[in-house]
Amino acid sequence: MAWDALNEEQREIRDLVRTLARERIAPRAAEIDESHEFPWDVVELFREHEIFGLFFDEEWGGSGTGTLLALVAIEEVSKVCATSGLLLAVQELGSLGLKLAGTQEQKERYLPRLASGEWLAAYALTEAGSGSDSAAMRTIARLEGDEYVLNGSKRFITNAGVANVYTVFAKTDPEAGHSGISAFLVESEAPGFSVTRLEPKLGISGSTTGELAFDDCRIPAAYLLGEEGEGFKLAMRILDRSRPGVGAQALGIAQGATDYALEYAKTRETMGKPIVEHQLIAAKLADMETMTEAARGLLYRFGQMCDDGVDGAELTKASAMAKLLCGDVAMQVATEAVQILGGYGYIKEYPVERMLRDAKITQIYEGTQEVQRLVIAREMARESRAFLLAGVC
Ligand SMILES: Cc1cc2nc3c(=O)[nH]c(=O)nc-3n(C[C@H](O)[C@H](O)[C@H](O)COP(=O)(O)OP(=O)(O)OC[C@H]3O[C@@H](n4cnc5c(N)ncnc54)[C@H](O)[C@@H]3O)c2cc1C
Structure with missing residues (x-):
């Protein structure tokens, strides 16, 4: 047998993902690219085979098999279809804030749904005027009673319009630079939240990339992720x-x-x-x-x-x-x-x-x-x- 960086259990899971990728996703890749349509059938395939679970601990319904294997899964899928590989990478990107800074209640509400793939996640940092210089963001969040009210917009957000929960960064203290930024969980049904445009683009055509608008968007104060100013x-x-x-x-x-x-x-x-x-x-x-x-x-x-x-x-x-x-x-x-x-x-x-x-x-x-x-x-x-x-x- 050829030398392999993975142990036997990891190899078995990689081989399962490889087979799914070759037999079920590869035949769809050109069509996904051509149609520019979000591949819900691939999401369903990942749900059925518990592939999203590779990114989560067992306590939340995941496999608890670690980061190396999660990366291998993205690699295997991306060999045949980079849009489909991105579905996995963004589920991780949109969930990491919860894993790193979520309260027990927040984790219980979201992580099992994200691990099963019932819900999709997104990460919203970039704005029209702030990409590499993300601290220059202008979206603001104001505490009003037991709610935060968000105003502003985000640009180029992967999974826009298909995600159920967005990790959103906004300024709670606009004068304080980096330390005035906080993170929030915004659900797609939140009042005042909308997806205002989707971008046609060069590649990864099946993935949605969109603009988010927050127009007096109200979320419970309990959806602050981590401490204020730690965003x-x-x-x-x-x-x-x-x-x-x-x-x-x-x-x-x-x-x-x-x-x-x-x-x-x-x-x-x-x-x-x-x-x-x-x-x-x-x-x-x-x-x-x-x-x-x-x-x-x-x-x-x-x-x-x-x-x-x-x-x-x-x-x-x-x-x-x-x-x-x-x-x-x-x-x-x-x-x-x-x-x-x-x-x-x-x-x-x-x-x-x-x-x-x-x-x-x-x-x-x-x-x-x-x-x-x-x-x-x-x-x-x-x-x-x-x-x-x-x-x-
Ligand atoms: C398809 C797609 C999906 C995306 N998905 C997401 C997402 O899910 N969530 C999200 O938050 N964002 C997302 N983004 C945004 C992406 O992360 C930004 O586009 C990227 O970080 C660059 O920011 P910018 O486009 O504003 O470029 P700019 O920051 O304006 O940079 C322009 C150029 O200048 C260079 N540059 C900038 N600053 C410096 C410097 N200090 N020194 C040297 N060179 C510099 C850059 O490298 C680049 O070449 C996505 C973008 C695309 C196109």
Whole structure:
């Protein structure tokens, strides 16, 4: 048996997800991309097979099988359909605030529904005027009696219009900068809440990306998530743990593109032999395989660190590195896959053009690649490697 980073139990679950992905999702991927329709049938498939549960502890009805396996599940699904992989990644993104800062009552209300997939979740940080600079947000929340009243809007929110609960960040003290931000749970039925627009986009076409409006939106004060003023810190802690989900989506795209290009190169002949035997094509495939495996190394390392209870600066840096490398590799590998297929790579009959379009978003959302580099460099600047300098003096 080939060497595997996963133990026997993890391999069994990965194989189940892999089979579902290949047999049930792969045949739908082109259609989901073409129709731009949210794939409720894939949500139903995940519900039936308890795939959402891979992201939750047993106490909430999940499998309790940990972060590494959860990332592997996103990777397996994204190999065949990045929109479907995103369904899993966003369920985690939208649930992490509850897991990290939820009260017992909040957890009891939401986590079992999210673990079963009965409810879908979303995470709403970005606004039209604040993406990378999220602290510049303008949405405000005011406490009135036993309710918070939210006013403002959010832009580019994944699962807009399909999520039942949104983790929303808003300013409770607009003068206090980062420490004036708080987090809230807003249900889709909350009065004053609406989805005002959905964006057509380059890739991940089946996923909804939309604008949320809060117009005197009233929610119970008990739906404050964590402490007032702690929202920015919570938003960053969530992203530390969720970004590798985007990395897993990217890794799946890279592996799917490599696998497809390899099989194509074995059968397509030019100048009397399969193109895989032309050294320039063989070199591309070798680079694609090596980059993808290197990205997997960083991503799985992050998963293992999480499962070993690592937290703080070390986790922040590992998360950013995994997301950065996986996203960049996905983009490079998908581009080369299109090249290997030549003209066929550019047309919709073959999946690599979809993979190329899907890969691009992994360099943008949950912190752009530039932001990941800033995070990594910031953590490096805090580390001391003075022993090396001492050695050369
Ligand atoms: C399909 C899609 C889904 C999304 N889903 C969600 C979601 O579910 N929830 C959510 O909250 N947001 C979501 N987003 C928003 C996404 O996270 C932001 O678009 C992203 O963080 C970048 O913000 P921006 O678009 O405002 O770009 P800007 O912040 O305006 O950045 C523009 C460019 O400048 C660069 N840049 C910015 N600041 C610096 C700096 N200090 N140094 C160097 N370069 C810099 C950026 O890297 C980028 O290249 C989604 C976006 C898309 C497109």
